[in-house]
Amino acid sequence: MKLAPTREAEIVEELAQHLDDRYAELLAGGATDEEASRAALAELSESQWLARELRRVERQLKHEPVVLGARRTNMLGDLWQDLRYGVRVLRKHPGFTFIAVITLALGIGANTALFSVVHAVLLRPLPFPEAEQLVWLGGWAGNDKEQGVTPADFLDYREQSQSFAQLAASVSEGVPMNLTGNGEPERLKGALVTANYLDVFGVQPALGRTFVAEEGQEGGERVVVLSRALWQRRFGADPAIINRTITLDKRQLTVIGVMPPGFQYPPGVELWQPFSFPASPQNAFRSRELHFLRPVARLKPGVTRAQAQAEVETIARRLQALYPKTNANQSLFLMPLQERLVGNIRLTLLVLLGAVGCVLLIACANVANLLLARAASRQKEVAVRSALGASRGRVVRQLLTESLTLAVLGGVGGVLLARWGVKLLVALSAANLPRTDEIGINASVLGFTLAVALLTGLLFGLVPAWQSARLDLTEALKEGGKGTGSSAQRHRTLSLLVVGEVALALVLLVGAGLLVNSFVRLQQVSPGFDEQHLLTVRIDLPNPYAQPERKALFYEQLQQRVAALPGVEAVGLVTELPLARQSADFSFKIEGRPALPAGQGPHADIRNVNHDYFRAMRIPLRKGRHFTEAEVRDNAKVVLISEVLAQRFFPGEDPLGQRLSLGSLSQGAYEIIGIVGDVRHRGLDGGLVQTIYFPSLRLGYSNLVIRTATDPVSLAAAVRKEVMAIDPNQPVANIKTMEQWVSESVAQPRFRTLLLSVFAAVALLLSVVGIYGVMSYVVTQRTHELGIRMALGAQSRDVVRLVVGQGMKLALMGVVIGLIAAFALTRLMSSLLYGVSATDPATFAAIALLLTSVALVACYLPARRATKVDPMVALRYE
Amino acid sequence: MLDRELKKGSAELLILSLVEARPRHGYEISKLIEARSGGVLRFNVASLYPLLYRLEKRGWIQGRWVEKAGQRRRRYYRLTPAGKKVLASQRGTWRAFVEAINRITGVEHA
Numbered sequence: 011m012k013l014a015p016t017r018e019a020e021i022v023e024e025l026a027q028h029l030d031d032r033y034a035e036l037l038a039g040g041a042t043d044e045e046a047s048r049a050a051l052a053e054l055s056e057s058q059w060l061a062r063e064l065r066r067v068e069r070q071l072k073h074e075p076v077v078l079g080a081r082r083t084n085m086l087g088d089l090w091q092d093l094r095y096g097v098r099v100l101r102k103h104p105g106f107t108f109i110a111v112i113t114l115a116l117g118i119g120a121n122t123a124l125f126s127v128v129h130a131v132l133l134r135p136l137p138f139p140e141a142e143q144l145v146w147l148g149g150w151a152g153n154d155k156e157q158g159v160t161p162a163d164f165l166d167y168r169e170q171s172q173s174f175a176q177l178a179a180s181v182s183e184g185v186p187m188n189l190t191g192n193g194e195p196e197r198l199k200g201a202l203v204t205a206n207y208l209d210v211f212g213v214q215p216a217l218g219r220t221f222v223a224e225e226g227q228e229g230g231e232r233v234v235v236l237s238r239a240l241w242q243r244r245f246g247a248d249p250a251i252i253n254r255t256i257t258l259d260k261r262q263l264t265v266i267g268v269m270p271p272g273f274q275y276p277p278g279v280e281l282w283q284p285f286s287f288p289a290s291p292q293n294a295f296r297s298r299e300l301h302f303l304r305p306v307a308r309l310k311p312g313v314t315r316a317q318a319q320a321e322v323e324t325i326a327r328r329l330q331a332l333y334p335k336t337n338a339n340q341s342l343f344l345m346p347l348q349e350r351l352v353g354n355i356r357l358t359l360l361v362l363l364g365a366v367g368c369v370l371l372i373a374c375a376n377v378a379n380l381l382l383a384r385a386a387s388r389q390k391e392v393a394v395r396s397a398l399g400a401s402r403g404r405v406v407r408q409l410l411t412e413s414l415t416l417a418v419l420g421g422v423g424g425v426l427l428a429r430w431g432v433k434l435l436v437a438l439s440a441a442n443l444p445r446t447d448e449i450g451i452n453a454s455v456l457g458f459t460l461a462v463a464l465l466t467g468l469l470f471g472l473v474p475a476w477q478s479a480r481l482d483l484t485e486a487l488k489e490g491g492k493g494t495g496s497s498a499q500r501h502r503t504l505s506l507l508v509v510g511e512v513a514l515a516l517v518l519l520v521g522a523g524l525l526v527n528s529f530v531r532l533q534q535v536s537p538g539f540d541e542q543h544l545l546t547v548r549i550d551l552p553n554p555y556a557q558p559e560r561k562a563l564f565y566e567q568l569q570q571r572v573a574a575l576p577g578v579e580a581v582g583l584v585t586e587l588p589l590a591r592q593s594a595d596f597s598f599k600i601e602g603r604p605a606l607p608a609g610q611g612p613h614a615d616i617r618n619v620n621h622d623y624f625r626a627m628r629i630p631l632r633k634g635r636h637f638t639e640a641e642v643r644d645n646a647k648v649v650l651i652s653e654v655l656a657q658r659f660f661p662g663e664d665p666l667g668q669r670l671s672l673g674s675l676s677q678g679a680y681e682i683i684g685i686v687g688d689v690r691h692r693g694l695d696g697g698l699v700q701t702i703y704f705p706s707l708r709l710g711y712s713n714l715v716i717r718t719a720t721d722p723v724s725l726a727a728a729v730r731k732e733v734m735a736i737d738p739n740q741p742v743a744n745i746k747t748m749e750q751w752v753s754e755s756v757a758q759p760r761f762r763t764l765l766l767s768v769f770a771a772v773a774l775l776l777s778v779v780g781i782y783g784v785m786s787y788v789v790t791q792r793t794h795e796l797g798i799r800m801a802l803g804a805q806s807r808d809v810v811r812l813v814v815g816q817g818m819k820l821a822l823m824g825v826v827i828g829l830i831a832a833f834a835l836t837r838l839m840s841s842l843l844y845g846v847s848a849t850d851p852a853t854f855a856a857i858a859l860l861l862t863s864v865a866l867v868a869c870y871l872p873a874r875r876a877t878k879v880d881p882m883v884a885l886r887y888e
Numbered sequence: 889m890l891d892r893e894l895k896k897g898s899a900e901l902l903i904l905s906l907v908e909a910r911p912r913h914g915y916e917i918s919k920l921i922e923a924r925s926g927g928v929l930r931f932n933v934a935s936l937y938p939l940l941y942r943l944e945k946r947g948w949i950q951g952r953w954v955e956k957a958g959q960r961r962r963r964y965y966r967l968t969p970a971g972k973k974v975l976a977s978q979r980g981t982w983r984a985f986v987e988a989i990n991r992i993t994g995v996e997h998a
Contacts, residue, residue: 021941024914024963025933031915053933063938067945397934 114420119427413471421463512824634684
């Protein structure tokens with residue numbers, strides 16, 4: 011029947027009210043539930059009459075404009091009508107609407123926030139033209155470690171390969187540089203690159219130009235290109251910067267260009283300076299032993315990555331044959347540049363995205379539960395609408411419109427939450443997330459949210475709507491006895507939803523449990539030193555300190571000045587801090603043992619330290635003695651070795667007094683004078699690294715580690731002042747406590763553990779609310795029956811057992827299904843775990859127990875309420 | 889069918905008189921009719937509401953939603969001034985009609 015929607019809603023409301031009153035009165039008069047509802051619905055028995063009469067009355071004053079040729083059934087008009095009706099219904103139940111919208115907003119918001127990260131980091135191509143042609147090349151020596159490429163090999167590859175439109179390289183992935191003049195001295199990450207480096211990416215400079223080939227020749231290198239960020243920060247975005255000179259590492263360089271915003275490759279680099287390959291074969295940039303170049307390339311159009319890989323391997327074999335001493339097993343492997351950038355965070359993000367997806371599913375199940383329970387009370391409304399002439403499809407459409415309205419409201423709330431969530435995610439992820447500047451809520455993310463919201467609305471709305479609309483008038487009238495068909499079906503659906511919810515929650519909880527377990531183990535790993543009360547400061551000496559003696563002098567002065575500060579107990583110096591994942595891997599030979607073929611001999615990380623390093627770090631001395639100050643000053647031919655190196659290469663013999671030499675840095679043999687405890691150089695989750703410590707201060711860069719009696723942070727300013735006192739142009743960087751380094755080294759595990767735990771907690775909460783809600787509903791429905799049981803002599807205990815038993819049957823089914831699913835799924839995340847197997851039985855058991863006990867409480871509360879039923883009330887019903 | 893037609897003819901008068909003293913809602917009206925007629929007259933949803941709406945359209949009664957604390961809102965109908973006049977005239981007509989019937993059928997009142 012066509013009526014103005016507001017009028018229709020009013021009529022429906024009034025008639026439903028009437029039926030409710032009738033129903034309540036019949037109940038009060040002693041009728042059973044079934045009799046009462048049958049009698050109440052009988053009021054509608056002459057529904058044809060009602061519709062006809064109403065039509066006659068309402069037609070009289072109809073103001074609907076008549077549109078010529080307009081069909082009476084109008085999808086858009088219906089939709090509008092449904093929307094207005096739906097909004098009215100939702101506004102009439104603010105409590106229900108609020109809970110449903112909040113639940114959905116949380117679910118959709120979490121998904122939107124995480125998707126915006128996944129979209130920016132994993133899905134969107136890098137912001138370069140034809141970014142899919144960009145590849146990253148890693149050196150590979152047949153083991154599981156990737157390394158850089160030697161300059162000599164790089165030149166050979168560049169000459170001989172046909173697959174690349176451009177092949178370029180940077181020194182490492184950026185090197186520290188000191189920028190002076192124009193204010194405070196500053197330490198930056200800069201890149202030393204081949205002249206064609208910036209052209210590989212196909213990005214035009216925002217200002218000026220990139221390098222020309224001559225600038226990559228010996229003597230032509232005194233030019234520099236700035237990143238936009240540096241140009242703005244340091245030079246006030248002055249367009250006249252081109253052709254001006256800046257002082258970098260005490261050398262004068264001419265600025266020739268500024269890159270566009272967002273271009274920062276290698277990651278974090280703020281300026282680019284070309285390097286050359288000098289003719290002199292002694293130069294490091296001609297070496298075939300030092301693996302310090304990091305190549306990137308653009309494939310020629312039409313060349314696939316596999317073709318390029320095959321060609322590179324052919325060249326590698328040629329080089330292996332030509333230079334067996336240095337190139338044994340050496341090869342290159344190609345990787346899409348994007349994969350290289352995001353590889354280590356990819357799995358974490360996918361696991362988290364899966365987790366929020368589960369949370370949303372649970373939220374859907376809960377809202378569906380709410381709708382189903384409400385469908386019972388809306389039965390009469392639906393009956394009236396059918397009596398007014400609405401077809402079943404029409405009723406389903408109406409109820410679905412309501413669900414979708416809820417979902418869209420939830421989506422809007424979700425986007426608002428996500429804006430805040432994205433900031434939180436980026437802040438939490440610290441420096442572990444690449445491409446953070448590209449993360450945001452954009453059109454694609456909003457499209458995703460809209461799709462998710464609509465899908466969600468369909469998901470939680472379809473089943474309740476369908477079931478409500480099943481209510482057939484005559485069927486409802488005919489049906490007597492126990493439980494109408496629709497309510498039995500409703501129970502089945504509710505049960506299924508509970509089982510599903512519990513299963514999903516269990517999967518998430520197991521995942522979170524494994525991560526927490528693994529994180530706790532990671533935290534328990536001893537780094538091999540005492541990280542408390544340690545301040546670290548990084549100092550990079552620029553080139554004018556060319557003579558090693560001058561460098562040593564600088565560090566010696568600094569060490570003495572800092573040691574004299576009040577509260578300082580010991581001052582250590584070391585080339586690379588522990589946990590920094592920096593490797594300086596060199597092969598070495600032990601005197602008196604047969605030489606092994608290249609690439610198969612022993613190798614170790616090397617560190618240069620001063621005499622007090624081990625005392626400052628509290629790294630234990632296992633055997634022998636420390637370096638003396640004189641040995642450090644003279645670069646004496648002595649070394650300390652780490653425990654694991656001693657065990658591996660000197661099993662059953664005394665390493666003290668033995669001598670070893672470094673292959674490539676052959677400066678004679680070094681005597682082993684002591685063994686020190688192992689330190690986790692590759693992070694807490696990294697293995698123990700065999701390490702050789704040399705006594706030296708003739709270093710281009712070094713880290714001060716200062717053991718303090720008080721809060722180490724309080725010394726930062728004083729240390730900076732001492733550096734300035736020696737050289738006012740010398741910047742210091744990374745003033746951090748060692749505790750900060752330790753904490754940062756587990757930032758990514760902490761990030762994923764924290765997030766997955768939060769999602770799992772939300773899942774637990776939602777599913778418990780779900781169980782509680784369903785059991786409460788079931789108890790209300792069975793009040794009458796339970797009352798009679800009690801009147802017949804059942805104890806409270808029996809009633810509790812009955813209700814809890816019913817609930818727990820569902821919960822346990824969920825737990826079992828969840829365990830099976832978790833068993834299948836957690837192995838996907840095994841590479842994120844440390845010290846715990848992906849199917850750790852203890853975690854599985856603990857989580858199953860936790861969920862079962864929480865479910866028990868959620869069932870017990872409604873069960874206890876059931877025992878409060880007064881048997882007299884129940885008797886009166888009969 | 890006769891029964892229904894009879895009810896319909898007199899129903900307007902019944903409803904108007906029931907809301908004369910004070911506003912009542914639909915369910916209350918149906919209960920009152922049933923109670924005061926000793927169960928002889930019964931209106932169900934299908935017969936009562938179209939009647940109410942018709943009377944409202946004619947401007948004889950006016951419905952208003954009233955909300956009471958802790959309850960769902962209900963629609964209360966009250967007699968309008970126009971309805972009052974109609975009621976008075978219908979009462980007169982009805983009385984005359986009943987008298988006439990009585991006279992014809994010879995039923996004597998005490």
